[in-house]
Amino acid sequence: MSRIVFVNGAFVPYEEASVPIMDRGFLFADGIYDVAAVIDGKLVDNEAHLARLVRCLRDIGIESPYTIEEWTRHEEELVTRNGLSEGLVYMQVTRGVFERDFAFPPESVKPTVVMFTQAKSIASSKLAKTGAGVITTPDLRWKRRDIKSIALLAQVLAKQEAVRAGVAEAWMVEEDGYVTEGASSTAFIITRDGRIVTRPLSNAILPGITRRAVMRLAEEQGLAVEERLFTVAEAQDAAEAFFTSASAFVMPAVTIDGKPVGDGKPGPLTKRLRALYLDMAAASNSGNMR
Amino acid sequence: MSRIVFVNGAFVPYEEASVPIMDRGFLFADGIYDVAAVIDGKLVDNEAHLARLVRCLRDIGIESPYTIEEWTRHEEELVTRNGLSEGLVYMQVTRGVFERDFAFPPESVKPTVVMFTQAKSIASSKLAKTGAGVITTPDLRWKRRDIKSIALLAQVLAKQEAVRAGVAEAWMVEEDGYVTEGASSTAFIITRDGRIVTRPLSNAILPGITRRAVMRLAEEQGLAVEERLFTVAEAQDAAEAFFTSASAFVMPAVTIDGKPVGDGKPGPLTKRLRALYLDMAAASNSGNMR
Numbered sequence: 001m002s003r004i005v006f007v008n009g010a011f012v013p014y015e016e017a018s019v020p021i022m023d024r025g026f027l028f029a030d031g032i033y034d035v036a037a038v039i040d041g042k043l044v045d046n047e048a049h050l051a052r053l054v055r056c057l058r059d060i061g062i063e064s065p066y067t068i069e070e071w072t073r074h075e076e077e078l079v080t081r082n083g084l085s086e087g088l089v090y091m092q093v094t095r096g097v098f099e100r101d102f103a104f105p106p107e108s109v110k111p112t113v114v115m116f117t118q119a120k121s122i123a124s125s126k127l128a129k130t131g132a133g134v135i136t137t138p139d140l141r142w143k144r145r146d147i148k149s150i151a152l153l154a155q156v157l158a159k160q161e162a163v164r165a166g167v168a169e170a171w172m173v174e175e176d177g178y179v180t181e182g183a184s185s186t187a188f189i190i191t192r193d194g195r196i197v198t199r200p201l202s203n204a205i206l207p208g209i210t211r212r213a214v215m216r217l218a219e220e221q222g223l224a225v226e227e228r229l230f231t232v233a234e235a236q237d238a239a240e241a242f243f244t245s246a247s248a249f250v251m252p253a254v255t256i257d258g259k260p261v262g263d264g265k266p267g268p269l270t271k272r273l274r275a276l277y278l279d280m281a282a283a284s285n286s287g288n289m290r
Numbered sequence: 291m292s293r294i295v296f297v298n299g300a301f302v303p304y305e306e307a308s309v310p311i312m313d314r315g316f317l318f319a320d321g322i323y324d325v326a327a328v329i330d331g332k333l334v335d336n337e338a339h340l341a342r343l344v345r346c347l348r349d350i351g352i353e354s355p356y357t358i359e360e361w362t363r364h365e366e367e368l369v370t371r372n373g374l375s376e377g378l379v380y381m382q383v384t385r386g387v388f389e390r391d392f393a394f395p396p397e398s399v400k401p402t403v404v405m406f407t408q409a410k411s412i413a414s415s416k417l418a419k420t421g422a423g424v425i426t427t428p429d430l431r432w433k434r435r436d437i438k439s440i441a442l443l444a445q446v447l448a449k450q451e452a453v454r455a456g457v458a459e460a461w462m463v464e465e466d467g468y469v470t471e472g473a474s475s476t477a478f479i480i481t482r483d484g485r486i487v488t489r490p491l492s493n494a495i496l497p498g499i500t501r502r503a504v505m506r507l508a509e510e511q512g513l514a515v516e517e518r519l520f521t522v523a524e525a526q527d528a529a530e531a532f533f534t535s536a537s538a539f540v541m542p543a544v545t546i547d548g549k550p551v552g553d554g555k556p557g558p559l560t561k562r563l564r565a566l567y568l569d570m571a572a573a574s575n576s577g578n579m580r
Binding site for chain 2: 005007017018019020021023024025026027028029030033043059061090094098099102103104112118138140141142144145149150151152153154155156157159160162163183184187
């Protein structure tokens with residue numbers, strides 16, 4: 001089965017999928033993206049991803065080209081056409097194609113929409129069994145990190161630092177010493193008295209969809225969830241640590257800058273949260289989506 | 291004459307110029323750009339632009355695909371093929387095309403190169419005669435503004451605010467109240483005692499090529515040039531103000547947030563600096579490039 005992607009309403013072979021060089025996504029990073037997981041051929045927590053996509057588009061003055069229903073239909077068709085069982089659906093919208101100029105193009109210019117799937121082990125991730133290493137790096141990003149824009153160069157450079165260090169993720173740290181989030185994930189720690197801690201929402205971080213689902217699942221289990229800042233030192237000294245994203249679900253962080261967290265293995269509460277999330281993802285397949 | 295652009299070594303009709311959707315410029319803003327002016331069919335201060343392009347590429351770990359000589363040859367051919375007399379040559383390099391993943395692709399992946407020309411009145415700009423209005427807006431950008439990356443969403447939003455306010459440029463302001471630079475230009479003021487003031491180079495601003503040329507020209511004329519921070523209030527209260535870029539050269543800023551600077555007309559020293567820069571640009575055409 002050859003790979004099919006979605007470009008501006010059409011399902012086209014991957015090899016033929018392109019955008020004009022004057023696309024504002026290519027010239028200005030003038031666009032928004034989102035990513036939803038697929039498990040057993042079904043989208044996970046998809047409505048929340050689409051709601052964030054539409055909100056972020058509105059934040060930068062782009063009207064969503066599709067309704068939630070239309071987005072969902074296109075995603076599902078893309079999953080079907082690619083026979084995707086486990087992986088991701090990627091969606092990107094840019095301000096369209098127009099002669100290069102910083103200011104917005106005329107309203108008649110239509111946004112560009114690109115979607116594609118990626119096969120990937122998520123529920124069955126091997127890394128989740130051993131846990132991931134994390135490094136820390138200064139957070140170089142702009143001040144509207146609550147907007148999931150395609151201006152990702154800072155995140156690319158942070159992730160590459162992680163790769164160079166032989167680990168899976170980089171946690172970014174503000175000048176004040178507090179962790180913001182991972183290059184492509186939300187950062188969590190679990191204190192020695194069992195409190196699940198993550199940074200409160202603000203312009204400093206992306207409002208993670210998996211973050212929200214995990215917090216809700218934890219609260220439903222009567223676990224203590226605390227939204228507050230934490231430093232690298234506190235994270236290294238925590239009982240457990242993990243990070244969440246659509247493509248990692250709940251991923252144990254077992255070292256931070258080379259220092260083991262707890263005993264350097266995935267912690268019991270992290271494993272429990274991962275299992276709860278996997279159950280939720282499986283339940284979503286039967287239509288019982290939260 | 292139909293428009294010809296440059297894509298990865300080939301000169302192609304504009305209508306056919308595209309990049310694959312997996313280009314890292316489109317997905318991650320993982321690339322660098324630069325812009326050089328063309329006057330009377332000749333590139334202005336082009337070596338300085340190319341040196342900055344190559345330096346910025348190196349800063350994000352991309353090797354320049356061409357030598358300075360090769361870049362120049364391609365630019366000149368593009369100018370000739372488009373019969374460009376006055377305007378811009380735009381150059382962009384991205385980390386190339388590879389399956390989406392934040393980390394760098396393998397070294398075998400070749401950078402993408404795109405170049406195009408834009409016809410534009412620069413020396414003959416009408417706006418330079420009346421002067422431009424400027425608004426101010428919070429600087430939302432990342433911390434490595436010395437890198438001329440294509441992650442330009444913050445600048446796009448700033449410029450659009452200017453357009454909405456009916457003016458030509460937005461000066462961005464740090465939380466500490468000091469002006470950094472324009473959305474696509476360097477900000478200058480001239481004090482009442484005739485000192486030309488602009489922000490010193492750092493990670494907070496782009497090292498403007500036109501900025502540097504104008505500072506050198508001013509110093510050669512025995513004018514006082516001072517690199518220091520200034521606030522919006524000081525700029526509004528200055529004798530003159532202006533901004534510089536490859537596409538604006540020296541542009542008088544005659545209002546700031548609606549307040550006239552000086553008498554609200556292009557100031558005498560600003561006009562003199564613009565004339566000096568135009569002379570330099572003309573001289574560059576006869577091969578006497580600085």
